[in-house]
Amino acid sequence: MPDADQRPRLLVLALLLLLGAAFLLPFAWMVSTSLKPLNETMVLPPRWLPSEPQWQNYPEAMRAMGPFWLYARNSLLLAVLNVVGTVFSSALVAYGFSRIEWRGRDNLFLLLLATMMIPFPVVMVPVYTLFRDLGWIGSFKPLWVPAFLAGAFNVFLLRQFFLTIPRDLTEAARMDGCGEFRIFWQIILPLAKPALLTVALFQFMATWNDFLGPLIFLVRQDQFTLALGLQNFQSMQGGTAWHYLMAASTLVVLPVLVLFFLAQRTFIRGISTTGLK
C-alpha cells in the first residue's frame, strides 16, 4: 500500500483511540469507583483502581437505597405501559395523517409539528393542576395515560415512514371493500415493523430515563421509579457514600446498555432516519 495512504489512516486511528478513551473514561471511572471501599473513594490524589474490588458494594447499595427492586419494578411497569400506549396510538394517528385523504389533514399536521416546540415547563403547572383535580396525583396515571394519546414526535416519525409505503397496496385493499382499520392492522402495521420497533425502543429509553415527570407527579415513596429513588438516595443526609452512589448509578444504566447491545442496529437506524427525512 502506498505510504501516502497509510499516514492519514494512522492519524485517524490515533484520533479515534484518543477520543474513544476520553468517551469511555467516565464509564470506567464510574465502575471503578463503584468497586472501591469508601475510604479509597475520597483520596488525594485520586486512585484509578480499587486495591480490591468490593463486589459487595452492589448488594449493599441496593439495600441502602431502600426498596430497590420496587423502584425497578415501577420503572419497568411505566416503561412497558408507555411503550404499548405510544406504539399503538402513534401508529393509529400516523395512519390517519398519511394513508387517508381528508380535508384539513395537512394543516392539522402542521399544527402537530408546531406543538413540538412547546417546552414542557409551559404546560407543567396546568397539567399538574389538571391531574390534581382528577385525583390522579398519588397514582401512576399521569405518567402513562398521556402515552395513549400519541406524542407528536412519534407520530411524525411513523407518518414519514408510512408515506413510503406504496399507495397501490392500500388502494387495492380498498377496492376489495376492506375497512380502513383492517387495512391499518393487516397491511400497514406488519410492513412498518422496523419503524414500530424504533418507536418502541425510543419510548422505552425515554420513559426509563424520565426524571422530571416522576419528580412532579409521584409523591408516595413506594411509587418512585429508579431515577427518583436514586436521587432520593443522593440527597439523604449523613454524607455522600460515593461508592454506593456509583454502584447504584451503574445499575440504573445497565438495562439501557443491555437494550442497546440487543437492538443496536435498530437504534442507529432509527436515529439516522429521524434526522434525514
Added chain:
Amino acid sequence: MERSSYSIRRLAGCAAALIMPTCLAMAGTAPPDTPTEQGRAVVEYWEKWTGAEADVMRSIVDDFNRSQDRIFVRMLTVSRIDQKMMMAVAGRVPPDLVGLWLTHLTSYVQNNALLPLDTLAREAGIRGEDYIPVYWEMCRREGFLWALPTTPTVTALHWNKKMFREAGLDPEQPPRTLEELEYFNDRLTKRRPDGLLEQVGHLPQEPGWWMRDFNHWFGGPVWDGDKRLLLDGQPARAFFQWAASYPRRFGGEGMNNLRAAFGNFASPQNPFFTGKVAMVVQGVWMDNFIRQYAPPDFEYGVAPFPALAVQQGPPVSIAECDLLVIPAGAKHPKEAMEFIVYTQTPAAMEKLCLGQKKFTPLREVSPEFLHAHPHPYLPTFIALAKSPNAQAILSLPTLAEYSNDLTTYISLVLLGRMDPDEAREALQARQQKALDKKTARWDRVREKRLAEWKTRL
C-alpha cells in the same frame, strides 16, 4: 415449523393479554389505603431522620404500637421532606403525620397546609408551661398551635483544645466576644511554606448552617416579625461586613482551596476533627458525631458563641426544633394526634432525646435523664436554651426564597466577589419585594383562614 411459530405467537398473545390488564390494574390505582392493619387505623408517618436518629424514633413508634391496639403508626424515612410534604398536600394525597424541620412552618401555615392542633392539644392536657419557652413559642403562628416539638437544639461554640494549646492559647478559655474570636482566629491560623492555608481558627462557611440567623450575634433581627425586612439595620450591616473580612484576610481562592479538601460532615474528614478549623458553631448533636468520627484523643470545649463586645446580657444562641405536624387533609388526624401526645410524655420524650443525644424541650427533666446522658456539655446547652436570648430561627413566610438569595449573596461576599453593602442592599430589595407579595397574598385570605381555623377540629 409453521406450527411452532404459530403456537409461540399464541403464547405471546396470551401472555400479553394477561400482563396488560395486570399492569393497568396495578398502575391505575394508588396503593390501597388499607383502613386497618390487623384491624387498626393506620397512621402514615413521614420522618426526615435517617440512620441512628431514625432508629430511635422507630423504637418509640414500636413502643406506641405495642401499648395499644387501635392505632398502628407506620413510619417512613423521606428525604427532602419539606418539598415532598407540600407536594403531597398540594396533590391532595397527604400523609397523616410528618416530622419536619422548623424552617418552613410559617409558609405551611400561610398556605393552609397544616391542621391547627389547639383543641386536640388542650383536650390531651398539653400545656405551654411544661415547655422551655422558646420551643413552645416556635410552634405557634397567628395565635394557633401548629406543631409539637420533638428534639431541640441550640447552637454553641465548639473549639479544639489541642489547637488552642498549640497556638499558645488557654484551652479552657474560649473567646467571650466576637472581636476576641477574631483575635483567636488570627492566632490559630497557620500557613504552609508556599503560602496556602494549612489551618484556620474559624470559617463562617464551616459549617455555614446558620447564616440566616447569624445577625443575632451582631445585636438584632433582620425582620420586624411582620412586613418589613431590616437588612439596612446595624446588625445586618455588621454581619455582612464581618463576612467580607474573611476573603480580605484569607483570600477567596485561598479559602476555596482549603475547603476543597474538607470531607463530609459525618466522616473522619470533617475539618473540625482533622484540625483544619479550630472553632465552629454547632448544635447539641455534635458530641455524637465527635464520638463517632473524631480521633480518640480529640479534646473539645463548648461555650456560648460570642456576640459583639457591645452586647451585654444573657448569652445568644439560635434555637431550632424538630416538629411533628398533621397536614391538612390527613385521613386520620385524631389518631395521629394520639401518637404526638404520646411522644410528649416525659418518658417517651426523654427516651427519644436521650437516644439522639439531645436535651428535651420540656422544662423539667428527670435526674435519671441527666445522669444517663453521655453528652459532657449538656448543662451548657440547656442553659443556652433557657436563656432569654435564645432566638428561634427566622420564620419568614418567604423563607425558601430568602434562604436561596442569602446563600447566593453571602457566598459571593465570602469569595470576595461582591461588595458586602451591595449584596445586602440587593438582598433587601429583592426579598422585601418577595415578602410584600406573600404578605399581600396572606392579607387577602387572613380573615377567612382565621375563622376557618377557629372552627377546625
Added chain:
Amino acid sequence: MTRGERKNLRTGLLFISPWILGFVAFTAYPLLASVWFSLCDYSVLSEPVFIGADNYRDLWQDEVFWLALRNTVVFAAVSIPLGTALAIGLAVLLNQPVRGKGVFRTIFFLPSLVPAISLAILWQWMLNGSMGLVNEVLRPPLDAINWIAGTALQPPDWLNDPSWALWGLVLTGLWGAGNAMVIYLAGLQEIPAELYEAAEMDGANALRRFRDVTLPLLTPVIFFNVIMGLIGSLQTFAVPYILTGGTDGPGRSLLFLATYIYQSAFDYWNMGYASALALVLFLLILVLTFVVVRFGEKRVHYAGR
C-alpha cells in the same frame, strides 16, 4: 363535500382522535391555562387570584430571571456549536476506512443513552475540584505549563466556582455528542462518492474537500440538528438540577430558566409567576427557532434545488 370525502373526513378524524384528545388536554388547555395563571397569584393550595400583568412586571425587574435567561442562552450558544463540531468531527472520523468502526461508534454513542440521574451523579464526582477525574487529567498538562512558563495555574473547582460551573456542565453535555454523531454519519454516507472523486481530480486536499463537498451537503442535517438542539438545550433541567442538588449552583451560575420555573412553582409555590416565566421561555424558543430558520434557509443546500 362529496359523500366519499365526508366519509374520509370522518375516518381520518377517528384515526387521529387520540392525538386530538391529547392536544386538547395537554397542549391547548394547558397553554390557555398557563396564560391565565400567569396573570394570577396562584399557589395551588388556594384559588388563583387575578393580579393583571404584575407577574410580568416583576419578571422584568427580577435580576434572577435575567441571570437565568443569560445562563440558558449562553449555555445553548456554547454547547450547540461545540456539540455540532464534535459530532461532525466524530462522524467524519468514523466515515474513514478504519478498522473497528463499529466498536468506536458504540463507544461514542453509548453516553447519550445514559439516564440523567446517573449522568449527573457521575459528573458531579468527575467534576469534583480535588478528587475528580477531570482535574486529575488536567493537572499534568497544567503542571507542565507551570513549570515551563512559571505560572501557577490550577484546574478549577468546577462545581464551586461561579466562573467555571457552566463550563463543567457544557463538558457534561459534550459527552452526549454521540446522538448527533450518528445522524451526521448517516448524512455523510449519503454523499455520493463521485463528488469526492471529482474534487480530488480538481486537486482539492482533504480540508478543501471537507469544506466544499462535505459541509454544504451536510447542511440540511446540520440545520435539523441545530433546531432540535436549540429546543432541547433551552429547556435544560434535569442534569443541572441533580448536579446542584436542587439549588442554583455557585453564584447561581447553574440556574437555568427551566430550573427557575420549577423552583418558582414547586419550591416557592408561586405558580402564577412560574407560568409567566414559562411563557417567556416559549417565546424565547419561538424567536430563536425563527432566527435560525431564517438564517438557515439561505444557507442550507438541498440536493436537487
